[in-house]
Amino acid sequence: MTNQTASDLAKILLDLFKKHDLKDIATFALPQEDPNSNYSESSSDYIYTSTETEFSRLERYAGIEGKEKSTLQEIVDLALTYFELVQNLPTGFYKKLQIFTELKVPSIQFFTNHEQRIDVSSMLNSNETRELIKLLRFIRGNMELNDEDFFESLNQFN
Amino acid sequence: MTLPQLKAKFDSILTRLNSNSSVSFSTVVEAGYEALALAHVMQEYHRVYGQIRTISPPSHTDFLNQSPGRFLPNRAFKIEFDSGDSFYFAADVEVWGLDSLNRNNPGGIKFEADVVVIPVKYRNIIQNSFYDYPAPQHIHSAYECKFGKFHKGQLRELLGLRRHISFLKGWNILLNHEPQFIFNRRILNARPQIAIVLFRPSSPPFFDLRTTLLYDVQQIQLR
Numbered sequence: 001m002t003n004q005t006a007s008d009l010a011k012i013l014l015d016l017f018k019k020h021d022l023k024d025i026a027t028f029a030l031p032q033e034d035p036n037s038n039y040s041e042s043s044s045d046y047i048y049t050s051t052e053t054e055f056s057r058l059e060r061y062a063g064i065e066g067k068e069k070s071t072l073q074e075i076v077d078l079a080l081t082y083f084e085l086v087q088n089l090p091t092g093f094y095k096k097l098q099i100f101t102e103l104k105v106p107s108i109q110f111f112t113n114h115e116q117r118i119d120v121s122s123m124l125n126s127n128e129t130r131e132l133i134k135l136l137r138f139i140r141g142n143m144e145l146n147d148e149d150f151f152e153s154l155n156q157f158n
Numbered sequence: 159m160t161l162p163q164l165k166a167k168f169d170s171i172l173t174r175l176n177s178n179s180s181v182s183f184s185t186v187v188e189a190g191y192e193a194l195a196l197a198h199v200m201q202e203y204h205r206v207y208g209q210i211r212t213i214s215p216p217s218h219t220d221f222l223n224q225s226p227g228r229f230l231p232n233r234a235f236k237i238e239f240d241s242g243d244s245f246y247f248a249a250d251v252e253v254w255g256l257d258s259l260n261r262n263n264p265g266g267i268k269f270e271a272d273v274v275v276i277p278v279k280y281r282n283i284i285q286n287s288f289y290d291y292p293a294p295q296h297i298h299s300a301y302e303c304k305f306g307k308f309h310k311g312q313l314r315e316l317l318g319l320r321r322h323i324s325f326l327k328g329w330n331i332l333l334n335h336e337p338q339f340i341f342n343r344r345i346l347n348a349r350p351q352i353a354i355v356l357f358r359p360s361s362p363p364f365f366d367l368r369t370t371l372l373y374d375v376q377q378i379q380l381r
Contacts (some may be wrong), residue, residue, distance in 0.1 A: 024306030096197035
């Protein structure tokens, strides 16, 4: 994949995540807490990071020469982390309750103010979630192809 | 396929993802994460309190109250332990604050917590005298769940919940229940000694660790 295509695709993905209220994906780009320095005096340094700052960083990096591919790779990895975790939330709920063998486990659902029933399990593990994961995995696995082969493979993948 | 076609494909899937209900996908994600956290808290109480005598699911079909609100036992899980302790595990409950603790009467503003654990023995008093909203003296532990966004205001929210339901030490609050080491943390300064935990799928650093220690709020990675 050329740097230009990587940059264009990175920008497209970020635009779409913004459009569809999925900027939360950038949360997984935040630096992680060091468990060894937790609650120690020296780790109280104040460095402001947030989902918004990480999303802006990705937008900036997508246009910087030399960072196109690594940024696309990072965006795809973050989106995969997000959707794979989301897809597994219902399974995680049921697994945790499995130890309570006598418990009849209810389905995860709620009702909106307009009495619409929202089936959380089926929405989080929907065809769309699976389709997104499949497509993102394809991009991650084929970024090293040249543009022509990449888009040709995408045709066959579909 | 071309780049514009790939864009259209992503757009189409993401549109369908968001159009399956009247609430946004990220709202549904947060609800799913609350369910996971609720189950995790039940597991932790099982670890702390040991053998279970009985466990009951909510009798109502919906245990996630999307709008924060009353503590309704029929929307809560209930566990009775062999030790004699028993608790309700409820999602999206609004709780009274320190004014209600001081006067032992309902009053003042309420603050919503994503998951609340309430000893079963307080059920009647909450229903009969506190309009179905627990006060600090009825709360065993409280939890916030944030799957998605992370920003510094969230620490303030957590500190706000702490300030709402606890004084700092110096006040002797006698409870009718014994606080325990929930998630392996002793409550040092907060009175009443109510555990407050923030669950996240990743573990970005708190913005001021010393403050979180002082106020006995804890962040735990859960996925």
